[in-house]
Amino acid sequence: MAKLTEADYYHAYQIIANSCWFSVDPCDAYDEEDELTVHLQSNIPSPEKLLIKKQSWEALSEEAREILTTILYATDELYDMLSTKNKGILSKRSIRMYFTRIWQSKFIVNRTIKEITTWANQL
Secondary structure, three states: OOOOOHHHHHHHHHHHOOOOOOOOOOOOOEOOOOOEOOOOOOOOOOHHHHHHHHHHHHHOOHHHHHHHHHHHOOOHHHHHHHOOOOOOOOOHHHHHHHHHHHHOOHHHHHHHHHHHHHHHHHO
16 A cells, blocks of 8 residues: 655645646756746645634524525526615525525524525635
């Protein structure tokens, strides 16, 4: 069985995170002063940050995750129902009105929107 190196784990992490990575040929990594230069993308979040975000997502209530997935994966018809009538944008008020009609509870909707607001501010 082959032994995995730290570089192998790093490449596997990059593939899992759907980021773009390029394998570097050791001959191409040296510049004219014979110094090894490897440029990593700085916008790739660390595994720790990804784990923290995943755990915070899982800590949300079912209602909060339902609202967020509804907004993220809304069809055109559903987006029209969620958005404001004049400008066609999403607002807390329009989302609150839609889910109040669906769940028939202002208390649950208001509590869930406050939970989502707190969660989004912590990201």
